[in-house]
Amino acid sequence: MLHAILSDKTVRLTALALLALAAAGLMLPAWVVDNMMFGLARGAAVLGLLVLWRTGLMSFGHGLYFGLGAYAVALSEHWLGLSDFALRILAAMLVAVVAGFALGFILRRYRDIFFAMLSLAFSMVLYGILVKTEALGSTDGFSVSQTTFLGWAPEGKQVLFSAIIAVCLALAVLVQMYLRSTLGRLTTAIRDNEIRVEYLGYSVARAIHIKYVISAALAGAAGGMMAMALGQVDPDSMVYWTVSGELVFITIMAGPGSVLAPFIGAIIFEFLRTYAFEIAPHAWQLIVGGTLLLIIFFLPGGIWSLLERIPFIRRLRHD
């Protein structure tokens, strides 16, 4: 098993890229590190959407799990006083997995636009609850205090940054292993022809349900990391449909080619947004929207398909 992981070239490349990023973090200015953390956090949620998108399913409501993860971090501090990194991540993933498992029984029956719309409706139900409930912070949300590591409260953001990188690496490796397993390889088969998959003796509904729970767990972890990086959770920046829209946007921009793509795409998105906002404060949505259209028209494989022009990366596909 360990050998299989270490010999996977995508895993090696991802590990190399993320370790380089962690090292670079020691030298980069604080705002760049902040942006990288937001990018990595969002990247984990996009990785979750990638798992679904490879089957042709797209959720317009992953803000649901992103928000659940973020609120799990905020509320576990508010109610239980938790501030430990590992416990926060676990809480975020646990809440998302439980919700994803329950809703999965319903969602696994739907495809295409209905799957997307029902996810959207579920996420807006959570938004409606959060916005109007005082005990859950209402529209103001909560602030999230500094994250500790086994009781140690480090100065600056470098340690949190490295910890987030470690979590992202672990998630990427696990997803890569899943995609290479039999269950994961059903992904493409289900997209191409569900009936044939059933004839092969696999349950399509079950495969999609598992996929959905994995994707919810990833988005939950992502929301948790976002809450820690941002130090603040509120319904509009964690659950509203525009949050889900951004995640879908990054998925398309990054392309479904590799587990590394979501992180690259999300970091680029974060900087695109920062710069677009700085250069043209009233036109950053225009730049983002225009980019989306151009990618849909001219680059259906996303940014990853550009990277695949490099022979060494192209070979990963057949690995």
Place this chain on the structure above:
Amino acid sequence: MQLLFTILLDGLVYASYLFIVAAGLTIIFGVMKILNVAHGGFYAWGAYTAAYFIGAASEMGLPDWFAFLIIAGSALAVGIVLGLLIERIVLRRLYDHEEILIVLATFGVFLILEDLILLIFGVNPYFAYQPMVALGSVEMGGIFRDVYSLTLFGVALLVAAGSWWMLTRTRWGKLITAVIHDREMALIVGINVRRLFVVTFCAGAVLGALGGAYIAPTVSVAPGFAVDVIVLSFAVVVIGGMGSIPGALIGALLVGLLRALAVHKLPELELFVIFLVMSAVLIVRPEGLFAPAKARKI
């Protein structure tokens, strides 16, 4: 009793404007199978154009009834111009792509339309209350209500009757019905489906813009005010059945009345109720409550 009446009135007013917007969305979905997120952009553009020209007209000292001409004119102009441009530049390239990608493309268009508004109209809110003031208010069963919002019923009924007449009594309507039922068969019998798409998209866009233009005098038209409308009209369309005008009517009534009830009785449940109903409908009848029966294709 009075509260009940207020709820009913509020609900109907809200339902009327939701119906106008959602009718445009549902007709586009029915014919083109495109879930058009950019619809919110049409709505915002209609509102801004109307608010701007109503303000300008009142400064020039034109009579107040002129505002109604401006509302109709803005809706037509915005809908046709934006509809033609977006169909030509964006949608035409994507007709053979996956549905989800087309939805995303319209999301991109929505973002662009939002920022074009900021660039052209600026960030300050617009107020165009003149027609509302001109019509005054009226007492009904012990409560006061501005006449302007009551005229919304008329407009909504006009849209409902007009689209019913269009779809069932005209040649265009028959062609559209044929395409809704079976696009491929329609192509085979010689219907120019592409041209029908253009007409439908523009008609839908005009309705979206009309919703915005008509609501403009009753609200402050500020950046980002269309974001809510998108998901609400999605909810209406999904509840009623995607692609069905009577469905949109029922959906709008349901959502409008539920929202008014929630606002007056349990304000904390407002959005929650609407999307709970939407989820419930999708779970029980994913095609919507009043979706027409379809022949199963193999």
